[in-house]
Amino acid sequence: MSLPLLFTPTTLRSVTLPNRIVLSPLCMYSAKDGLANAFHLSHLTAFARGRVGLVFTEATAVAPEGRISHGCCGLWNDAQADAYRPVVEAIEAMGAVPAIQIAHAGRKASAHPPWEGGLPLAASDAADGQAPWRTVAPSAIPVGEGWPEPRAMTEQDIAGMVQKFADATRRAAAAGFKVLEIHGAHGYLIQSFLSPLANQRNDAYGGDLAGRMRFALEVAKAVRAAWPQDLPLFFRISAVDGRPGGWELDDSVVLARELKALGVDVIDCSAGGILGAPAFRAGDDGKPLRTGGERPPGFQVPYAERVRRDADVATMAVGVITTGPQAEDILQTGKADLIAIGRELMYNPFWPLHAAEALGCDADRKMWPSNYGWAIRRRTDIRAANAAE
Ligand SMILES: Cc1cc2nc3c(=O)[nH]c(=O)nc-3n(C[C@H](O)[C@H](O)[C@H](O)COP(=O)(O)O)c2cc1C
Numbered sequence: 001m002s003l004p005l006l007f008t009p010t011t012l013r014s015v016t017l018p019n020r021i022v023l024s025p026l027c028m029y030s031a032k033d034g035l036a037n038a039f040h041l042s043h044l045t046a047f048a049r050g051r052v053g054l055v056f057t058e059a060t061a062v063a064p065e066g067r068i069s070h071g072c073c074g075l076w077n078d079a080q081a082d083a084y085r086p087v088v089e090a091i092e093a094m095g096a097v098p099a100i101q102i103a104h105a106g107r108k109a110s111a112h113p114p115w116e117g118g119l120p121l122a123a124s125d126a127a128d129g130q131a132p133w134r135t136v137a138p139s140a141i142p143v144g145e146g147w148p149e150p151r152a153m154t155e156q157d158i159a160g161m162v163q164k165f166a167d168a169t170r171r172a173a174a175a176g177f178k179v180l181e182i183h184g185a186h187g188y189l190i191q192s193f194l195s196p197l198a199n200q201r202n203d204a205y206g207g208d209l210a211g212r213m214r215f216a217l218e219v220a221k222a223v224r225a226a227w228p229q230d231l232p233l234f235f236r237i238s239a240v241d242g243r244p245g246g247w248e249l250d251d252s253v254v255l256a257r258e259l260k261a262l263g264v265d266v267i268d269c270s271a272g273g274i275l276g277a278p279a280f281r282a283g284d285d286g287k288p289l290r291t292g293g294e295r296p297p298g299f300q301v302p303y304a305e306r307v308r309r310d311a312d313v314a315t316m317a318v319g320v321i322t323t324g325p326q327a328e329d330i331l332q333t334g335k336a337d338l339i340a341i342g343r344e345l346m347y348n349p350f351w352p353l354h355a356a357e358a359l360g361c362d363a364d365r366k367m368w369p370s371n372y373g374w375a376i377r378r379r380t381d382i383r384a385a386n387a388a389e
Contacts, residue, residue, distance in 0.1 A: 034074025066104030106189030186273030239303030256311035324355025
């Protein structure tokens, strides 16, 4: 039997991924001063041990005010790159490829972690060491009710921000990461420039599609120049805002073509986040309809499929992909090149090995790390014997 595509290695530039399973970036809100620590080491190596091929860090801020919360990792100084190095080494030692997502949270920064409600920090939070800070955005438009008004960035701020993305990229390379992703999704800074719902500038960085894409493309260009040529670059998009008058899938195809021309290798197709919970179901008039956050299996896969086909670029699918056969079908039908998984891997870091079992390609547990595999084989034998009694 031939190996399922999910477990077939693939090469991007000089980097060979051992399989097509990717840990999607997952904010843990557990750093201090932006430094990765023992928690991040144990968290991320769990997935490498579970045979995820490409392990992404959480969204890592290029500037202190670009963190979502005080607990987010950063890469605005060299100490933060040093703190990531043991994480990188441990991921690689387990046979996976270490990847980093770099980000700026824009007007969604200065917030509580989700388990504290995710609301913006208030002056009173300073007493708990969580002082709020002034956020920045393309325009002085709050994310929603109850959110503070961000400061609209000047053209000088924008040039400085592009430089911060480039500087963080150099630090990521120095830390040893082999794949880098620019976070251009979920309503954070880059997407807020893309979306007409958040960008109402009337200079070169706003207005028509070309103007709204300018910042994203300048970041991609600067990051590509700072990132080693032999290493792959990913870009995460929100393929649709899911709101009337917002960013549409056609816009994503145009953006993906431009990103590919700048040397982006993979478009990671997420969605939503510009104003809050995303919406994906078409209404009677064909326009996106707010659904209250319905998320059927593989609900974002059509975005990866369309971008892959019409922009002729490799894509990563993400969003409620929960079983090996589902993931394999996405790859076999040419809808995406890589499968990113978030919550299912948090629930079960050994998901890849269970997916291999479901796809019938690891009956002898050879995919397991050898120090586990022999014992898991014994477990299987004992269970079979007990069941036969
Ligand atoms: C705890 C948590 C943290 C997340 N943090 C990030 C992040 O740092 N960057 C990002 O692009 N997406 C982030 N996401 C979104 C995930 O990467 C992923 O796109 C989403 O969870 C859908 O995939 P899933 O259904 O497999 O979980 C996060 C999601 C969760 C649940």
